[in-house]
Amino acid sequence: MRDYRSESARLREIVSGLLERGEVELVVAWTEGEDRPRTRETLIGKGREDLLRKVVWSPFCTTSTVTFLKKNKAALAGKRLGVVVKDCDLQALNVLLQEHFLKREDLVIIGVRCDGLAEADLFPRPEGAEVPITSDGGGVTVGKQRRAWEDSGFTTCLTCSYEDMKPDHVVGEYGRKKGKPEWGHLARLQALEPGKRREHYAALFESCIRCYACREVCPVCACVECAIDPGERAITPRTAPSVKACAPVWACRERSVSENAVYLLTRTMHMAGRCVRCGWCERACPVGLPLMEILDLSNDAVRRVYRYEVGRDPADPPFLASYAETDPDDKGAGH
Amino acid sequence: MTVETPTTGAGTGFEPRIVAFICNWCTYAAADLAGVSRLQMPPNTLNIRVMCSGRINPMLVIRAFSQGADGVLVSGCHMGDCHYITGNYYARRRLLTLKSVLTGIGIEPERFRVTWISAAEAQDYQRVITEIVENVKRLGPLTLFRDGRVVARETTGCAEG
Numbered sequence: 001m002r003d004y005r006s007e008s009a010r011l012r013e014i015v016s017g018l019l020e021r022g023e024v025e026l027v028v029a030w031t032e033g034e035d036r037p038r039t040r041e042t043l044i045g046k047g048r049e050d051l052l053r054k055v056v057w058s059p060f061c062t063t064s065t066v067t068f069l070k071k072n073k074a075a076l077a078g079k080r081l082g083v084v085v086k087d088c089d090l091q092a093l094n095v096l097l098q099e100h101f102l103k104r105e106d107l108v109i110i111g112v113r114c115d116g117l118a119e120a121d122l123f124p125r126p127e128g129a130e131v132p133i134t135s136d137g138g139g140v141t142v143g144k145q146r147r148a149w150e151d152s153g154f155t156t157c158l159t160c161s162y163e164d165m166k167p168d169h170v171v172g173e174y175g176r177k178k179g180k181p182e183w184g185h186l187a188r189l190q191a192l193e194p195g196k197r198r199e200h201y202a203a204l205f206e207s208c209i210r211c212y213a214c215r216e217v218c219p220v221c222a223c224v225e226c227a228i229d230p231g232e233r234a235i236t237p238r239t240a241p242s243v244k245a246c247a248p249v250w251a252c253r254e255r256s257v258s259e260n261a262v263y264l265l266t267r268t269m270h271m272a273g274r275c276v277r278c279g280w281c282e283r284a285c286p287v288g289l290p291l292m293e294i295l296d297l298s299n300d301a302v303r304r305v306y307r308y309e310v311g312r313d314p315a316d317p318p319f320l321a322s323y324a325e326t327d328p329d330d331k332g333a334g335h
Numbered sequence: 336m337t338v339e340t341p342t343t344g345a346g347t348g349f350e351p352r353i354v355a356f357i358c359n360w361c362t363y364a365a366a367d368l369a370g371v372s373r374l375q376m377p378p379n380t381l382n383i384r385v386m387c388s389g390r391i392n393p394m395l396v397i398r399a400f401s402q403g404a405d406g407v408l409v410s411g412c413h414m415g416d417c418h419y420i421t422g423n424y425y426a427r428r429r430l431l432t433l434k435s436v437l438t439g440i441g442i443e444p445e446r447f448r449v450t451w452i453s454a455a456e457a458q459d460y461q462r463v464i465t466e467i468v469e470n471v472k473r474l475g476p477l478t479l480f481r482d483g484r485v486v487a488r489e490t491t492g493c494a495e496g
Contacts, residue, residue, distance in 0.1 A: 257480060265437075269393040329427065
């Protein structure tokens with residue numbers, strides 16, 4: 001049985017200690033407000049006792065602190081940061097560290113041992129901050145309300161296998177056996193003949209409205225300038241041809257199967273060896289597209305064919321920036 | 336970029352459009368040798384010479400398919416023979432990951448081939464081209480991306496395409 005109120009107290013001690021000793025200037029952590037048990041990522045500086053009091057760790061810390069870092073990279077550049085991370089966040093953080101998006105020496109990583117996440121909307125609002133939040137191998141309990149992990153809203157956590165990574169500080173102990181990556185949905189799709197698969201994925205491509213919510217919410221989709229939707233770059237009639245030549249437009253903004261397919265396939269390739277399978281793209285998608293069905297095509301190849309472990313260590317080379325002489329070759333028509 | 340349908344070809348049947356990205360140092364030389372040796376092969380390929388197979392961004396392949404290619408071939412030097420030492424090793428990992436993604440969404444594996452052909456292997460080049468054209472001819476046109484896009488592009492004119 002895990003008691004998240006006491007684990008939160010321990011987390012607050014660590015965070016306030018880091019700020020007091022001046023080891024970090026700012027800490028990114030989850031805080032809880034009146035709408036508990038819902039949480040949000042918050043940037044906490046020294047002397048902000050009001051915010052520090054609200055720091056929590058619970059299965060309701062569903063958002064990614066790494067997405068927060070990614071979004072606020074420019075504002076946080078050059079500052080020494082403390083960052084509280086779950087297992088999937090730590091994987092994503094390692095991916096960004098591998099790619100030198102962030103510097104390891106700028107970060108103090110506080111890892112919380114995560115047994116799974118739960119959707120706050122599924123639980124009634126507890127009265128007051130003292131209502132206990134606990135979990136065990138079977139599910140999460142808030143006050144008197146209990147839900148099994150299987151129906152607490154985060155299916156991706158059921159197949160999460162990340163554990164025992166090495167952050168600088170650790171909060172909590174695992175209270176539940178981790179799952180195994182599961183590819184059943186993929187196997188079911190792959191059992192279909194190519195024509196049926198094409199229909200299935202064409203329907204997925206067709207429904208995409210290209211809002212880029214999946215990109216925005218993704219902890220590792222962190223390019224300064226997106227290849228598909230370059231926001232910084234405006235092409236006007238006066239733009240020189242030489243500038244345009246350096247700025248190819250890979251997919252135009254037209255909403256059609258072909259252009260959406262270029263976006264989603266490119267995203268899948270850019271995620272190869274980087275996707276931590278947190279499932280946030282699916283949760284953010286306003287159309288409710290099963291985006292993991294396409295991302296898992298590369299995830300499956302990376303993990304099963306190449307035996308590459310995503311985000312295991314900041315010193316590992318990124319998947320596509322490395323090779324092995326034993327990598328498989330194209331087996332021709334029968335691949 | 337829109338891939339032109341080859342005007343030559345046998346009869347009225349389906350003539351596939353194949354985009355072949357071939358590396359300057361090996362496969363392009365093989366294609367050249369195949370040409371001067373007068374080896375017969377189907378004229379359905381649009382050859383694009385690149386300096387190294389490592390230059391091939393998966394987006395180029397995806398874009399070729401979405402713009403109307405029925406098949407794509409990427410061919411470079413044999414492993415260990417890369418003019419830039421390791422370019423084809425990187426290409427292999429990247430392109431075969433792409434291949435499993437494309438196969439996963441239902442593009443038949445015959446439509447996207449990654450091969451290594453040295454400058455001396457003109458006959459291998461002839462064989463690969465013949466194979467891919469025959470296979471794609473058998474499979475028919477790639478319909479996944481034919482969603483009225485071509486019509487839409489001509490009528491509305493996609494400024495960015």
